[in-house]
Each structure stands twice: as structure tokens, then as C-alpha cells.
């Protein structure tokens with residue numbers, strides 16, 4: 315994992331002020347946390363080597379569903395795959411199926427198979443195993459740098475810079491100071507605050523209410539790993555991006571439906587394409603949209619933009635959604 319491709323320095327087109335010190339005690343507290351090494355690097359993505367091509371990963375944050383967070387399993391699988399390739403190749407894509415729910419009471423084993431080493435590309439297959447059964451199958455492909463005149467990308471959407479927006483946590487604190495917050499919503503928001511998700515989010519259009527109108531299934535937010543990671547190890551930044559990419563992604567498909575809630579939802583598969591260098595501990599704009607949903611499934615597609623407007627990562631995922639009307643008491 316020791317690759318040292320430098321992040322290319324380009325100017326920021328969001329018009330943001332890069333200094334985050336504003337004298338506010340809460341901001342200083344946030345900055346203190348930023349100085350700590352990210353728990354994603356020190357713990358979540360720090361796999362224990364058990365044998366040749368065999369690793370063990372432990373858990374950090376477990377969602378309310380009590381099944382393992384998909385991003386954690388994908389991120390750890392990519393760490394395992396990346397350990398088997400040299401410094402001269404960069405991960406360019408991965409394709410995964412979540413075949414069983416992950417059990418948060420036991421560790422996950424990662425078994426790496428070397429599928430092929432070519433002149434330009436190297437392919438690895440990783441099985442994440444619990445109780446002797448695969449919970450995730452993942453193919454990851456690595457590529458040497460091969461510059462070419464064929465180059466294009468979409469244009470990054472125009473949004474306010476992260477310095478002008480509040481984090482999800484700050485928005486919740488602000489909302490909770492309002493009078494007459496319904497008790498159920500207060501409990502839900504306090505639960506969210508108690509979550510130890512090692513990711514920071516700044517929504518572009520916050521919606522801190524449980525009841526929301528149906529909208530176009532599209533959302534944008536700034537996102538970065540909590541804590542410091544540092545420049546240098548591009549493969550590690552890709553593993554962190556894999557973790558981040560699964561958070562707040564799939565629920566984009568639910569935006570088109572008001573007055574229903576997902577009684578059960580889970581990601582079925584997850585694919586990613588890594589286009590260039592980026593820092594996962596610096597703000598990236600995550601543009602999420604759902605082009606289709608039907609038949610209890612929904613497709614989501616995402617783009618992660620560096621704040622200088624460079625498209626860094628593309629992702630897609632399909633999930634299963636079993637929905638019911640909000641006031642409907644029958645079990646689906």
C-alpha cells in the first residue's frame with residue numbers, strides 16, 4: 315500500500331476560504347478532531363494479516379440495522395486486495411455483491427485470490443467471510459499510469475463551498491434548540507448525534523424533518539473522512555473513499571416517494587471507478603442521483619468531485635427497498 319503518487323495541486327473553483335479557523339469554540343473543537351489521525355486509517359482499514367492472502371478486519375460503527383455497514387466491508391476488501399499489488403499500479407475499479415448480511419458480533423476474514431497479472435492491469439478477487447460463508451464477493455482491478463490524449467469529464471455542479479455550510483451535526487444541534495420539536499423526531503436526531511460515524515458531511519440543501527415532500531431523487535453534499543490521513547498513499551485514500559461512498563448513498567432512491575418509509579433496505583451491489591488522485595480527508599462534493607426505481611429495487615449513481623472541479627470517483631449501487639406507508643402498522 316506504499317504508493318507515493320503526489321496529489322496534483324490545482325486551484326479551487328468553489329470560491330471557498332480554505333482557512334477553517336473562525337475563532338468559534340465549536341470550530342476549534344472540530345479542528346482538534348481534524349488533527350487526530352483518522353480512525354478509518356488507525357483501526358477500520360488496518361487489517362491484521364493472518365496468513366498469506368488472508369486478513370482479518372474488525373468493526374467500528376455499526377448501523378441501526380445491526381447488519382455490518384457495506385462501506386466498511388468494501389473498504390476492507392479493497393485494503394486486502396491492495397496489499398497484493400506493487401507500488402507501480404493504482405486501483406481503478408471495483409465491483410462487489412453483498413450476498414449475506416454482515417454479523418457485527420464477529421470479525422470478517424478477507425481471502426484474496428490473484429486472478430491475473432498483465433503488463434498494464436492486475437485483477438484480484440476478494441471474498442469477505444463470516445461463519446465460513448461469503449458475505450461479500452469483490453473484484454478489484456489495478457492499472458499502471460498510462461497518460462493519453464483521450465480525456466474528458468462532466469462539469470462539477472455549482473454549489474456553495476463547504477466553509478459556508480453547516481455539518482449534519484451542527485444542523486441537528488441547531489434544530490434541537492427549536493421549541494416544539496416532536497419527541498419522536500428529537501429521539502431520532504439524538505440517536506444520529508450518538509452515532510460514531512467517522513465521516514463528516516455538509517448537506518447542500520439540508521432537510522432536518524422526518525416528513526418531507528417527494529422530490530427529484532438527487533442530492534448533493536460535501537463529504538470527507540473525519541480526522542487526518544495525509545498526502546501520499548493513494549491506494550489508502552481509495553479504500554477510505556470506498557468506505558465513505560456507501561454512506562447516505564442508497565437513500566437517494568427514496569427521495570421520489572413521500573409518506574412511505576423503508577421497512578427494510580440494503581445494498582445488493584456496489585461498483586466504483588477511481589479516475590485520479592484525491593485526498594479522502596479533504597472535502598469532496600458527492601453528487602448522488604437515482605435514475606430508476608421499481609420492483610422493490612432502486613439504482614443510485616454517484617460522482618465524487620474534488621473541490622477544484624476534477625471528477626475523482628464514480629460509483630453505482632443497486633439496493634432492495636421494502637417500503638410501507640408511514641402510518642401503516644402491518645409488517646411487510
Ligand SMILES: CCCC(=O)SCCNC(=O)CCNC(=O)[C@H](O)C(C)(C)COP(=O)(O)OP(=O)(O)OC[C@H]1O[C@@H](n2cnc3c(N)ncnc32)[C@H](O)[C@@H]1OP(=O)(O)O
Nearest residue numbers: 377381382383384385412413414415416564580581634646
Ligand atoms: C446503510 C447503508 C447501506 C448498507 O450498507 S446495507 C449493508 C450491505 N448490504 C447487505 O448487508 C445486504 C446483504 N445481502 C442480504 O442480506 C441478502 O442478499 C438480501 C439482500 C436480504 C436478499 O436476500 P433474499 O434472497 O431475500 O434472502 P432470504 O430469502 O434469506 O431473505 C432475507 C430476509 O428478507 C425477507 N424476505 C425475503 N423476501 C421477502 C419478500 N418478498 N417480502 C418480505 N420479506 C422478504 C426474509 O424473510 C428474510 O427476513 P429475516 O432475515 O428472516 O427477518
